Amino acid sequence: MTLPELIGQGYLATRLVLLGVALTNIAFGVYVYTKNPKNLPNRMFAGFAGSIALWTLGLVLSRTPSSPPILDRLVFVGATLSFISLLALLKSFPQGATFQGQWDLTFFTAIGTVIALLSFTPLIYREATVHEGRHQGFYGPLYPVFGTYVLSSFFVCVATLWRRFHRATGLARLQLQYLLIGLVAPTTAALTTNVVFPWFIGTSALSSYGPLSTAPMMGV
Numbered sequence: 001m002t003l004p005e006l007i008g009q010g011y012l013a014t015r016l017v018l019l020g021v022a023l024t025n026i027a028f029g030v031y032v033y034t035k036n037p038k039n040l041p042n043r044m045f046a047g048f049a050g051s052i053a054l055w056t057l058g059l060v061l062s063r064t065p066s067s068p069p070i071l072d073r074l075v076f077v078g079a080t081l082s083f084i085s086l087l088a089l090l091k092s093f094p095q096g097a098t099f100q101g102q103w104d105l106t107f108f109t110a111i112g113t114v115i116a117l118l119s120f121t122p123l124i125y126r127e128a129t130v131h132e133g134r135h136q137g138f139y140g141p142l143y144p145v146f147g148t149y150v151l152s153s154f155f156v157c158v159a160t161l162w163r164r165f166h167r168a169t170g171l172a173r174l175q176l177q178y179l180l181i182g183l184v185a186p187t188t189a190a191l192t193t194n195v196v197f198p199w200f201i202g203t204s205a206l207s208s209y210g211p212l213s214t215a216p217m218m219g220v
Contacts, residue, residue: 015060021211022056025049028218044089049218051085054078056211069127076119076146079195083153084112086183090160093179104160108153115149118142147195154187182220186213 029049036042055078062071091105099105118124123142161183165176190213 018056018060018211021215022053022060024215025053025056025218029053041089041093044085044092047085048082048089051078051082052211052214052218055082056214059211069122069125070120072127073119073125076124077116079150080112080116080119080146083150083157084109087153087157087160090157090164090179093164093175104156108149108156111149112153115146119146150195151191154191158184178220182217186217189213 026049029046032042032049033046055075058071058074058076058078062075087105087108088099091099091102115124121140123140124146125143126138126140161176161180165173165180168176190211
């Protein structure tokens, strides 16, 4: 049996698109990092891009009938790390920062690290099945903790960006405006397909579409 016959032509195309999205995010991260490796916002952006790529690659590798649960769990690890790195990016942008006294960043980093480690266990994600080309995930008892963390992290990120935007002037304000435009709508779409629908509706059928919004987001 060939690979297209095993996973279906339609899903093969989806996986190829997701692979392209992951590579695009990696390219964005490497480009920004090499522009100024000593600059903290550049390093945080590279970390953000890398964690999104990990989340996307998890989706690429997991959606086959024989894929082990560990590949699905990479999705949750990448998603958790992306919000840690995003908040760190927003705290450091645009002038840079030491992170000293940033209690919310410390709190979300600590909680996120624990959730990322728990993502390797069945407590957040148990297993998946593929039936007639459709992927169905089965979640653990701590999935609501993961969902709550991701949603609350997003709200803190938006609030942080909004406060910095209103306080900034000149070029910094313009840069923060681009960040605000590039962040809110794509992230809301990804959270809807990859967190809200699995949590409240019980389906992960649309989760493959979540990463598609990240490439234009990173470009902005």
